[in-house]
Amino acid sequence: MRCLIYAKSIDSTWVKDCFPEVDRYLLKLVNKPLLEYYLDFAAILKISSIRIVSDTSIKEIENHFKDGAKWGLDISYSLARPEDSLKSVYLKNMSFCREEDLIILDGFFFIDYDHNNLISYFEESKIISCNDINRHLIYLSKDTPFNEIPQLICYYDQSISVREISSVLDYYKLSMEILTRKNKSYVLPGYSNEEDAFYGVNFIFPHTSQVTKPLMIGNNVRFRNNTSVGPAAIIGNNVIIDANTTITESIVYEDTYVSSDLELSGKIIYKNRLISGLTGDSILLTDNILVSQIEMGIMTSFFNRFVQWMISLFLVMVLLLPWLILYLPYRLLKGKPVSDFIINKNLAIKSYLDPEKMKKSSWGRFLLHLQLDKFGLLLLVLSARILLVGNQVFRNNTRNRKLINDLPVYTPGVYSLFESVDAEHGNVEIFYELEYINNCSTIYNLNILMRVIWKRFCHGYKK
Template identity: 25%
Template sequence: MLLTIGEYYRLADDTLKNADRYILPGYSSEPDCFLGRNVVIQKGAEIRKPVMIGNNVQISAGSIIGPGAIIGSNIIIDRESVVSGSILMDNTFIGEQLEVKGRIADGSLLIDPESGATLQLEDPHLMSVIQPGASTKQIIRRLIHALAALALLIVLALPFLVLRPLLGLRRNWHTKKRLFPPGATAKKITIEQVVIRPEGADGRLAIALSIDRYPSLFKVLGGKLRLIGHRPAVSSDTSTISSGCIAMNPAVFGYAETEEWPENERDELMVDHYHLLHSGSLNDIGLLLKALLNKKHM
């Protein structure tokens, strides 16, 4: 019988280091490396054995996992973070550039297994609990997004029919196909984005009314895009969208467009990750209205 958190930590560490004595969960063609299902390890992330990684885990670029790391299920590890000699309990988010060494992390709680001391992190951008997604909630959220997209399609139909031909005549309507790297679906998605330059009254009005987003609204009805979520940042000299996003499907409007302060892609990803973890269906609609009123995306 385990009496202390320290004994639990030492037993888990001993099990990982002496894996040949036990039948451990996971699949791997390499010794001392045990992986669950739906594990997404982005390019640039490093895995140092021995490690054990559960199901539905997202490890972002630049992160170092191991040695001696036990990662639970439903985990997100953000960019350039280090997890070694530690246990991450299920449903834990590890923020960007965070070091977790010789600790037990459970949601926003960080535990020293030797002393038993605990630290509650108040900043959800550092560590927080990932609420397990229920299929019913996901269906409701998708339905609400679709209904809101339908409403926008109706409201913006006339402005689109008037402005689209004018922009075409002025050669101010450009489409670019972008490849969105594996995220929550673990599949690559090709999306098409419209680019309108803020030139002339028609160009500025089209951007103010989000006419450039109008064609994408149909994909929300088909379930291929979310109405609001992560709007990928696109480099002007490449057709591949930055892979800094994790566990997020592309959307017509971005959570980052609701805020004024993000100055670069990293700031935008921070906002996107925060709302991904903490936003709900009804809150999404409020954030959508804020994004529509916010002229930052102009």
């Protein structure tokens, strides 16, 4: 059996209104992309191949799900025009659709089923039911022409139902229902050794904080002192919740910082956007409201900047002779391995040595041990254009420009917190940038500097 998935963008315009940078297929319900629920459903029905059709860019979806091997599925992708009907999409993908029996998922909706019951129904070869009066869920046998009215999967009992997600209110209500009443019906992310509680990796909270079930905590989450989270709270990946904040019956979407001294109930928090889960009203919070605390942390004092300047001057003096003796011959023989980097919040660009290019040769790796790739950046510190320790200096590409725009404050430095930890590139980067912004101080910066220098000297460049 095969499956064709098609959701026209016009069916989910509210997603772009409320979550501007999230693809509708990747919108997370209880920290799990909507499309992944579809894949779980398909795997239970022993569907072998899936074709995902979109009338917008499909690159982000393809990067996330790839070929489907993780789910034991063969996933392929196809583009449609916004005006294409389901019949047009079917005809354009005829070679895929006609080879086996076909299930079509048409529209933007959630398949409501009990994972365990559905497996037992299928294994006992019972007829699977569906109350889908709008025919979002369609079954076509191999020999059935599309022109004939497609039949629903069948009626037996209420083991399956289809729920449209036509607004942010539907999204909030469905998320709360999955967490509080149906968390055993689906495969949810995180580990759980207690009922109604799901935890991701790298979750840190002090003994003064309090969590109340049911709740879902994503990966790379930090709670500060005297925070209270739950009941009915969904916290996404890469989230920091600052001190004395209470969150109940709310969704904190991934890559979000929540300021201190807040009481949030019945809300969806997406970066600097606050949405009521009860009325759908949405407001954009200004930097002064949302990030007042982190701005105070990042605005380094004169003393801090003076200390950084003096250390930078010392490092330039130490590295100058090795740079003249070792780097200049390397440049003559190997060329100049540079890339464009972003050096401020306004996305100004400068070209500097790229350690990713230098590490390809043994000579370059030796220079990285000596941190000679940072010599040019240290000169920027002396001219007060960047800091010695700050946010990571990102390469100039679309992904990193978006990440910088998402940060409330961006003050790049030669050395960064991300370099000091054993972290992989990926979505965790924004977490460490938020972590740095929230904890910035002279002592904190000195600790980062010492860790990075020691790590680089002993182990070289590892990214």
